[in-house]
Amino acid sequence: MDTLLSFRPLFDLFLIHLGFAYSQYIVLRAGAFSIGNVGLSAIGAYTAAILTVNYGLPLPVTLLAGAFAGLAFGALLAIPLARLRGVYQAIASLAFVQIVLSANLYAENVTGGAMGFSGIPKLVGTGTLLVFALATIHVMLAISRSRLGRAFDAVREDEGMAVSLGINAAHTQAIAYMISGLLAGLFGSLEALHSYAVEPNQFGFHLIIVILSYVVLGGRRSVWGPLVGVALLIALPEISRPLADARIMIYGLILIAVMNFMPRGIVDTLVARRARAANPEVRQAEVKG
Numbered sequence: 495m496d497t498l499l500s501f502r503p504l505f506d507l508f509l510i511h512l513g514f515a516y517s518q519y520i521v522l523r524a525g526a527f528s529i530g531n532v533g534l535s536a537i538g539a540y541t542a543a544i545l546t547v548n549y550g551l552p553l554p555v556t557l558l559a560g561a562f563a564g565l566a567f568g569a570l571l572a573i574p575l576a577r578l579r580g581v582y583q584a585i586a587s588l589a590f591v592q593i594v595l596s597a598n599l600y601a602e603n604v605t606g607g608a609m610g611f612s613g614i615p616k617l618v619g620t621g622t623l624l625v626f627a628l629a630t631i632h633v634m635l636a637i638s639r640s641r642l643g644r645a646f647d648a649v650r651e652d653e654g655m656a657v658s659l660g661i662n663a664a665h666t667q668a669i670a671y672m673i674s675g676l677l678a679g680l681f682g683s684l685e686a687l688h689s690y691a692v693e694p695n696q697f698g699f700h701l702i703i704v705i706l707s708y709v710v711l712g713g714r715r716s717v718w719g720p721l722v723g724v725a726l727l728i729a730l731p732e733i734s735r736p737l738a739d740a741r742i743m744i745y746g747l748i749l750i751a752v753m754n755f756m757p758r759g760i761v762d763t764l765v766a767r768r769a770r771a772a773n774p775e776v777r778q779a780e781v782k783g
Contacts (some may be wrong), residue, residue: 502620506688508728509623513681514701515708516630516722517674520637522714525650525663525669529579529586529702530571533679534564537695538679540598540685543611546687553617564679566671572671577662591702598694610693611686619690626684630677634717637673646670647715651704703750711752713759722761 538560544561547550564640571590575583598605605611637643645666648656653663686692704727712723730744756763 500502504728504732506620507766509620509627510681510685510688511705511728512627512703512721512724513630513677513706515712515724516634517677518705519709519714519720520634520677521667521670521674522709523643523650524646524667526575526655526670527583528571528575528587528671528674529584529706530568530575530590530671531674531738532697532702532705533587533591534571534675534678535682535701536566536594536598537567537694538564538682539692539697540605540611540698541679542683543614543686543692544604544641546617547611547613553687553719556687557680560678560756561680561685562598564682565677566675568672568675568678569668574670575671576612588702591697591699595694595698598697605694608694610696612691614686614690614692615692616688617706618638618684623684623688626680627734631717631721638717642666642669648703672736697720708760711749712766713762715758716761716765719761721757726760740768759771
């Protein structure tokens with residue numbers, strides 16, 4: 495039992511980062527390339543922290559406020575991003591993250607500035623995180639099987655073809671941005687109310703790379719891709735603890751190997767191979783193509 499309890503912080507980190515990974519996954523699935531979800535997570539985290547500490551609002555209200563703040567800013571972010579494509583979306587969303595980071599640094603009277611916002615009571619435990627993580631997986635599965643999920647796939651695969659079928663690509667991607675903002679704001683709030691304090695650099699460039707790595711490693715088409723990516727990269731530091739000096743190198747080698755041999759990500763590649771094995775006609779068509 496003591497051994498299991500010693501892994502609880504790692505499991506909590508897994509649950510929180512799973513929510514962040516799904517906030518990234520949903521926009522990638524819709525054919526967009528936005529990394530603004532990290533900024534939206536920061537907005538949710540600071541919203542929940544300020545409402546809890548300064549105004550004494552209860553947990554359900556602060557979580558709802560953090561999620562709504564992420565949703566609202568996600569909708570605003572969708573307005574310029576819907577007009578951009580590819581690398582321009584990435585640059586614009588990175589600029590948004592930098593704006594949020596700067597605002598949290600310099601608005602000392604509100605956010606605590608570079609010292610961060612501390613004194614947050616721990617209102618969220620493992621049980622709460624697990625409930626929200628499972629609910630998020632359920633919602634992602636429901637979206638995947640719905641008309642909206644099929645619209646996401648169509649826009650990602652061929653936007654021109656999707657438009658010819660009557661799908662509004664800009665509207666579809668805007669919905670993805672809003673869902674991403676909702677998840678980012680919610681799990682940012684959960685992290686703030688779980689870790690006693692938040693500080694600006696906590697939601698900086700490092701978190702962008704980490705979240706992208708989760709989805710790229712696991713796969714951005716299957717709902718289970720982010721879960722596998724988060725599980726592997728969260729567990730990796732513990733597995734490679736005896737090789738602590740080479741941990742970063744091992745981390746990089748794994749990503750390089752996956753990108754070379756499983757370019758779609760672990761789960762998506764396995765699903766594709768299983769489909770080819772089950773249907774020889776698909777394999778023959780791919781060879782001819």
